């Protein structure tokens with residue numbers, strides 16, 4: 062049981078959340094190593110003997126301790142910036158199992174990626190190809206590349222995280238990709254090794270992905286016929302998790318659906334983020350005050366949209382549980398909001414348990430795109446991150462940011 066009340070106390074992965082709040086303060090992100098690793102292992106088991114590489118999408122949760130643990134299990138990494146590359150390099154000596162995605166890589170980023178020996182750069186446009194080619198030539202380094210194609214498939218997800226439609230900025234239109242492959246393979250410096258696509262995130266149905274992957278395989282076969290044989294089919298990430306009443310396929314089912322449409326001569330690369338870490342994290346927050354403004358009731362927490370942006374940005378639902386069991390009050394619905402000076406600063410709406418000043422609550426399923434999207438808005442230092450280890454101990458994996466940490470890049474210019 063991931064969450065359970067023992068007596069009055071809420072436990073997450075067998076750890077009393079009130080104790081974590083006592084030891085590390087609030088707001089505070091808490092992750093379960095056990096859950097993260099079992100999700101990763103489920104991907105591995107689903108691929109079985111099939112040739113594959115699981116490149117964990119660093120953007121979902123880029124904490125170094127989490128990257129280190131995944132690396133130890135054999136993960137490769139999907140990165141989108143120099144910062145993410147340097148994070149991976151803190152925990153991994155070789156960059157061979159890194160895929161570099163991202164729609165706008167700068168010259169400096171490309172240069173560092175090439176010098177670091179990144180396993181594959183995914184090309185997102187003809188301009189990017191020209192730039193990468195020039196840099197590779199200048200450095201005298203031959204570089205493995207894939208083209209990220211845009212298959213124009215609707216993934217049926219939130220429009221902000223849909224990426225595989227012609228109206229989205231991502232990828233190269235699939236009908237233009239052949240020309241880029243010809244340019245790359247005719248050059249001395251680029252070696253095409255695969256094709257990539259990623260059509261969106263928080264997908265709860267594998268059919269759109271299957272449709273996209275079929276298109277990609279079709280293109281790979283066409284390229285083989287014209288003398289450009291490829292090894293990797295990179296199917297991107299995207300598998301959703303259950304925040305509310307969604308019913309996404311299991312990891313096993315998702316992988317099995319993908320395997321069934323990729324011929325076994327190809328290696329499958331996959332870039333999961335959310336489905337590995339999403340359900341493995343909670344945000345602990347304390348209620349600073351409760352108030353009834355006549356039309357609506359509010360519990361104001363010490364966490365805010367700067368700590369967890371998903372509700373404000375995507376209208377995302379995250380279930381909230383009181384850390385000490387409370388009676389249900391469906392007649393007394395309240396919104397959980399933060400202290401930031403914006404009405405959009407809310408974390409959960411219409412909560413139906415009794416709440417009062419000083420209470421501790423846990424916001425569920427924030428392991429992905431929680432801390433990694435946190436900011437310093439309203440000059441609020443970012444919260445600490447704590448990992449519940451396999452032996453049941455809770456370990457700090459990122460110190461709470463201090464006000465001094467936030468100010469240091471400016472005070473030196475006064």
Ligand code: LLP
Nearest residue numbers: 118162259262263298299332333334335430
């Ligand atoms: N590969 C590429 C090229 C991506 O753009 C993404 C996510 C992934 C892999 C990982 O996708 P996942 O398995 O996590 O769905 N901030 C949003 C999600 C943005 C996803 C962006 N790309 C959210 O909080 O829902």
